Amino acid sequence: MPDEISGPDFDPDSFSHLIDQTTFLAAVTMHELSLAMNILDIAEKTAQTNGATLVKDIYVDVGALAGVMIPSLEFGLEIAKRDTRARQAAIHIQEIKARGRCPTCGGTFPMGFYIEPCPQCDNSYLSMVAGDELRVREIEVEQN
């Protein structure tokens, strides 16, 4: 008799890696959610300072090596903005490509990892000049 629920290849042990992955993803989302709440806090205060009831646009720069998952951050912002003055705000997230400067030759080069050797010098490592930032670049509020 076929087992329709678990299927013929069901093996409980094969799920253990999925549980670990889910726990991992939940942790990542918590990180981005707390960043989203900080961003919305800045938006809220900007609206207050300017006497505005609504935030129109939020512009955020995220470095490619900032350790932030942009889809998670977007998701967090959409969820967390609901009860704030930014509830109708359009979220604009721009990814900043990572670049590093070499202390030996002074050249700047793209970086794909946090620690990267200079492509021109053998023993020098690039020091990051862009790509690890997370900043609110601009907030536009509705003028009453």
Ligand SMILES: [Zn+2]
């Ligand atoms: Zn170099």
